[in-house]
Amino acid sequence: MSHYQKPPELYEGLRLHQNENTGGCSPRVLEALAKLRADQIGFYPPYAGATDAVATYLGVPADRVTLANGLDEGIMALAVAYLRPPIGGPVPEAVVPEPAFEIFRFDTAVAGGTLVQVMPRPDFSFPLDAVLAAMTERTRVVFLTNPNNPTGVSMPLDAIRTLAGRVPPGAVVFVDEAYAEFAGVSFISEVASYPNVIVGRTFSKAFGLAGLRIGCLVGSPDTMDPIRRAIPVYSVNVAAAAAIQAALADLDHLNGYLRQVAESKALLYAACDRLGLTYVTSDANFVLVCAGDRTSELVNGAFARGVYIRDRSSEPGCAGCIRIGAGIVDHTRRCISVMEEVLCATR
Ligand SMILES: Cc1ncc(COP(=O)(O)O)c(C=O)c1O
Incomplete structure (x- = not known):
């Protein structure tokens, strides 16, 4: 039986690789x-x-x-x-x-x-x-x-x-x-x-x-x-x-986060369009971005800059795909600027 590959314990950078709420609890x-x-x-x-x-x-x-x-x-x-x-x-x-x-x-x-x-x-x-x-x-x-x-x-x-x-x-x-x-x-x-x-x-x-x-x-x-x-x-x-x-008892906190997620997804879609990356429109708090042969470069380049995003290439049907958490808008903006930096640096 193969073992679940738990992601490494990375808590210093921006965690957008485990679909967590990076804004934290109420x-x-x-x-x-x-x-x-x-x-x-x-x-x-x-x-x-x-x-x-x-x-x-x-x-x-x-x-x-x-x-x-x-x-x-x-x-x-x-x-x-x-x-x-x-x-x-x-x-x-x-x-x-x-x-x-x-x-x-x-x-x-x-x-x-x-x-x-x-x-x-x-x-x-x-x-x-x-x-x-x-x-x-x-x-x-x-x-x-x-x-x-x-x-x-x-x-x-x-x-x-x-x-x-x-x-x-x-x-x-x-x-x-x-x-x-x-x-x-x-x-x-x-x-x-x-x-x-x-x-x-x-x-x-x-x-x-x-x-x-x-x-x-x-x-x-x-x-x-x-x-x-x-x-x-x-x-x-x-x-x-x-x-x-x-x-x-604090559904306002929840609703504020849901609004940020919606805005973050729109920002990520627009960034992908600019960068020539395709994506799957998401009803969740993450977006599956298809980076094709640029997947490793993007995941590793973001990692080197302290932004963690998840390579999902080994999942069925997901070759060349990266899952990126979309929560707090400021975090999404940081992720997008890192994606731009990585992809533009290697063009
Ligand atoms: C589809 C799905 N189910 C369950 C879980 C786990 O939830 P919990 O943190 O409550 O164990 C996750 C976490 O990533 C998930 O993606």
């Missing part, structure tokens, strides 16, 4: 953390307040929400629950339309499932027919991301409805909505009608809480039961539980 989060008392840190944390706040934000009853130590943990728990081969039974299959969040591949392997990859279309639009064709009676999970990482392309919600109607009994459709705030579209309001769909959310990206690790899964309690058993009972720490309540 100041209300820092206030909530500063108010934590020694006894609260001494006790195992209560979750009712955080779960209720998340449920209210997402517009669902609290019994449909399962908190996790980052969505990464939720995805691992889902893989453990649905992709472990039963003794003497067929090996469960996970269908993954590519290019996808790499963790789907790694967690499928860790759980012992078989990965069934579906290759992308040239424009990265959702290949519904190919995903349907890849499903078998052994399919147990269909992993979707909406909008997708690393392309930023959204899929039609109707494709999720179709897949939910066609997966075999006992299988689930997982919709990773890590970037849903940026797209303004979610399947969550439909989970009550589709008990075999589980939606994943993170508070790492739009809310800037990646360092605290908190995300959640949303779905029908029965479908979620085996996943809940796979999540350690106290996996979300007391600081994250306090932070999420403070973050959700």
Whole structure:
């Protein structure tokens, strides 16, 4: 089994390579953390307040929400629950339309499932027919991301409805909505009608809480039961539980960041047009830029100038592509000036 190649720990420069919120969390989060008392840190944390706040934000009853130590943990728990081969039974299959969040591949392997990859279309639009064709009676999970990482392309919600109607009994459709705030579209309001769909959310990206690790899964309690058993009972720490309540009480901070992301993407598109680079129009907080044979020069040149952007060339369908975070406008401007400097210096 190959290992996940965690990006190197680079914290000195401008981090535009992990889709993080480089503006950070709401100041209300820092206030909530500063108010934590020694006894609260001494006790195992209560979750009712955080779960209720998340449920209210997402517009669902609290019994449909399962908190996790980052969505990464939720995805691992889902893989453990649905992709472990039963003794003497067929090996469960996970269908993954590519290019996808790499963790789907790694967690499928860790759980012992078989990965069934579906290759992308040239424009990265959702290949519904190919995903349907890849499903078998052994399919147990269909992993979707909406909008997708690393392309930023959204899929039609109707494709999720179709897949939910066609997966075999006992299988689930997982919709990773890590970037849903940026797209303004979610399947969550439909989970009550589709008990075999589980939606994943993170508070790492739009809310800037990646360092605290908190995300959640949303779905029908029965479908979620085996996943809940796979999540350690106290996996979300007391600081994250306090932070999420403070973050959700400050939606102005979120909305300010969403405005910056929209402006940053427009700036990046215009810069690519000027520099002769193509790109994929994104519904997320990053842009996949196609630099072709200039990819290494651009990634390495930016790195040398303290700006980290991510070469995604090795992902299916992404040869010559770089993923660039688009958040705080000043950071985007700095990235663009570095891109211009690198590309003009080598012309
Ligand atoms: C599609 C997708 N899902 C999940 C995650 C992880 O979220 P978390 O930080 O909550 O573990 C990421 C992070 O990059 C992501 O891109």
